[in-house]
Amino acid sequence: MTTANDALHAPSHDHAHEEHHVSFVQRWFYATNHKDIGTLYLWFAFSMFITGGIMALCIRAELFQPGLQFWQPDFFNQLTTLHGVIMVFGAIMPAFTGLANWMLPLMIGAPDMAFARMNNWSFWLLPPAAALLMISFFVPGGAAAGGWTLYPPLSIQAGMGMDLAIFAIHLLGLSSIMGSINIVTTVLNIRAPGMTMLKMPLFGWTMLITAYLLIAVAPVLAGAVTMLLTDRHFDTHFFKAVGGGDPVLFQHIFWFFGHPEVYIMALPAFGIVSQIIPTFARKPLFGYVSMVYATCSIAILSFMVWGHHMFAVGMPASTQLFFMFLTMLIAVPTGVKVFNWIATMWQGSMTFETPMLFSIGFVCLFTVGGFSGLILAIAPVDTQMQDTYYVVAHFHYVLVAGALFSLFGATYYWLPKWTGYMYHEGRGQFHFWWSMIWFNVTFFPMHFLGLAGMPRRIPDYNMQFTDFNAMATVGAFCFGLGQIFFLFNVIHTIRGGVGKAPASPWEGANTLEWEVASPAPHHTWETPPSLEIVEKGLKAQGLLGDHHE
Amino acid sequence: MQSTLQQANRKLAIRMMVIACMMFGFGYVMVPFYDAFCQVLGIDRANSDFANTSAAVIRVEFDTNVDDGLAATLEALDPVLAAKPGGLLKARFRLVNKSDQPLKVRAVPSYAPARSAGLLQKLECFCFDALTLAPNEQRDVTVVLLVANELPAELGAATLSYTLHPELAPS
Ligand code: HEM
Ligand SMILES: [Cu+2]
Numbered sequence: 001m002t003t004a005n006d007a008l009h010a011p012s013h014d015h016a017h018e019e020h021h022v023s024f025v026q027r028w029f030y031a032t033n034h035k036d037i038g039t040l041y042l043w044f045a046f047s048m049f050i051t052g053g054i055m056a057l058c059i060r061a062e063l064f065q066p067g068l069q070f071w072q073p074d075f076f077n078q079l080t081t082l083h084g085v086i087m088v089f090g091a092i093m094p095a096f097t098g099l100a101n102w103m104l105p106l107m108i109g110a111p112d113m114a115f116a117r118m119n120n121w122s123f124w125l126l127p128p129a130a131a132l133l134m135i136s137f138f139v140p141g142g143a144a145a146g147g148w149t150l151y152p153p154l155s156i157q158a159g160m161g162m163d164l165a166i167f168a169i170h171l172l173g174l175s176s177i178m179g180s181i182n183i184v185t186t187v188l189n190i191r192a193p194g195m196t197m198l199k200m201p202l203f204g205w206t207m208l209i210t211a212y213l214l215i216a217v218a219p220v221l222a223g224a225v226t227m228l229l230t231d232r233h234f235d236t237h238f239f240k241a242v243g244g245g246d247p248v249l250f251q252h253i254f255w256f257f258g259h260p261e262v263y264i265m266a267l268p269a270f271g272i273v274s275q276i277i278p279t280f281a282r283k284p285l286f287g288y289v290s291m292v293y294a295t296c297s298i299a300i301l302s303f304m305v306w307g308h309h310m311f312a313v314g315m316p317a318s319t320q321l322f323f324m325f326l327t328m329l330i331a332v333p334t335g336v337k338v339f340n341w342i343a344t345m346w347q348g349s350m351t352f353e354t355p356m357l358f359s360i361g362f363v364c365l366f367t368v369g370g371f372s373g374l375i376l377a378i379a380p381v382d383t384q385m386q387d388t389y390y391v392v393a394h395f396h397y398v399l400v401a402g403a404l405f406s407l408f409g410a411t412y413y414w415l416p417k418w419t420g421y422m423y424h425e426g427r428g429q430f431h432f433w434w435s436m437i438w439f440n441v442t443f444f445p446m447h448f449l450g451l452a453g454m455p456r457r458i459p460d461y462n463m464q465f466t467d468f469n470a471m472a473t474v475g476a477f478c479f480g481l482g483q484i485f486f487l488f489n490v491i492h493t494i495r496g497g498v499g500k501a502p503a504s505p506w507e508g509a510n511t512l513e514w515e516v517a518s519p520a521p522h523h524t525w526e527t528p529p530s531l532e533i534v535e536k537g538l539k540a541q542g543l544l545g546d547h548h549e
Numbered sequence: 550m551q552s553t554l555q556q557a558n559r560k561l562a563i564r565m566m567v568i569a570c571m572m573f574g575f576g577y578v579m580v581p582f583y584d585a586f587c588q589v590l591g592i593d594r595a596n597s598d599f600a601n602t603s604a605a606v607i608r609v610e611f612d613t614n615v616d617d618g619l620a621a622t623l624e625a626l627d628p629v630l631a632a633k634p635g636g637l638l639k640a641r642f643r644l645v646n647k648s649d650q651p652l653k654v655r656a657v658p659s660y661a662p663a664r665s666a667g668l669l670q671k672l673e674c675f676c677f678d679a680l681t682l683a684p685n686e687q688r689d690v691t692v693v694l695l696v697a698n699e700l701p702a703e704l705g706a707a708t709l710s711y712t713l714h715p716e717l718a719p720s
Pocket of ligand 1: 053056057059060080081083084085087088092146147148149392396399400404442456457458476479
């Protein structure tokens, strides 16, 4: 152990000296180092999370009471639209890409991502895209207001804010495709010797499959918005009914992208908790191979279920049944995963540090979101619930308690590796419980609102919905406050936290990233980890030895 | 050693870029595919008629018949139209004289249900006059209907039927 670490430290010190000659601009604007780029991605994602979060609070403020208090309906629609677009494309997806950039090379023993310069490009496409979206609030007609799904005819009739949104989506898509090509190439081609595909940390697997999904569907979204653009300005009639086009066609193309997109935001989260839970349960991940297969089958099935977003549009009963049953089929591999996480914890020597709390929170709340998804999958039920707050509750259980909580967990888990310091455990746990409580206060009542028939994307509502809406708004503001606390937590850690972190601060962690010093030196694994180190980790993860495969 | 890895990386990246481009194309391929799919399965798609009559509440169907022994055909070019209250409807028909003789014909209209006659008023109709067709002539003719401002809710569809008769010379 010590020899391995010494070997690693020696070259990294040399490089650390080189870094002193690099100016701020050179280091960050011309960044090609996977850790720097990962850091950029993560800060960008956080700032977008705050931006989208402020929009969410503006929405919730309006919905505190019935009637119109703050915004005109049109601006309210702009807020919901940009909140959705920014959270999905600006916060969650870049955060996962940032994590992949930071951690994948460390975890699989690679010196860097495969294409360092392209990596720089894929990051620097993001800020202009975000700028376009923000500028769109100030153009005539305001920002896009047709919902994040951009359905025509609204999106065809909208003002130039929609054009800006379309360009932003082009940039964001291009960025995701380049980032994904990088991830796939890195994972497939530059793993450490001895680390075969089925011995790779699960986070590597889920990022690999997510990247494949993105390469397959991001261009489809790009095509859909390009058709919107030409319908708007160049007299094509893909979706314009006046010229013989069909707006429903847009929904088919959009959701062919959109449903896999949901898994693009869920699979990396699965990977993260599959790293964290074994660490704090001090047991190898239960059913590693079945986890891999479950991830693959979820990805494949996700291409075949898009129609469940269109039950209310009108489709033949046989088609409804097809989409309904296939959608329910996804519950099987998802169930396998939840079972495996619980089995991993079963009889483990569990401790409840912040990353573990967020992971357990993830498993519980994601399951709630999964069950409400199953209910929405029932075609005759969905025709009642479509576009009510039940749907809003469902997807926030998946996206906030799923994607976002896993990201918080990941941040606390790897913060010592990133900064070299330990975060304040009490504050981390406070952040968890605070978020957990107010998240549920915000979103659980939305199930009831939806069941009672409150429509989404509407700034006013019937008196009978007042109490639950007031409750949700209070919850949202408290939840938002907690995230400021998270920011202070992170800054406190960067500034030294509660002291220096050892290379491996977690007792049960056995993956390769814990073999390098904390903070991870600027250059790592320039000589790949020796077979000995790799196999030691694999053995501890139960991936090598008697009871494997 | 290093360069073989770089080559392998580049090859993989190019392959993925090709996949990405193909998926971009796939989005566009869905357009004709969707057309064909709906046509084969007979799924009613939105079309421009629906767009022009956004408040359509009545389907008007056009039916055509020809007297026995008359060497002519009459065909409705717009067999079904959607009508909105207070709007105008224009339907086209194709008349063909299949004989080598000039032919004088008259189209006689009838409505089903009968009360729709009061709701769909002819402003202009090829049935107002007798028509003389040259030998083998093909002619497109029209009817323009004014739709009543208020349509009874239970009236979902109406049929306007034309039967072509030979015009007898006045005696
Ligand atoms: C955590 C605090 C959050 C709050 C309080 C919040 C609140 C809301 C509200 C009130 C709406 C509008 C619902 C409607 O009227 O239809 C909404 C929509 C949405 N939210 Fe969030 N949200 C939060 C976080 C997130 C996150 C992290 C995501 C991640 C992807 C997200 C994704 C979406 C999407 C996709 C929509 C749909 C937008 C649309 O209707 O076009 N939200 N959210
Ligand atoms: Cu879906």
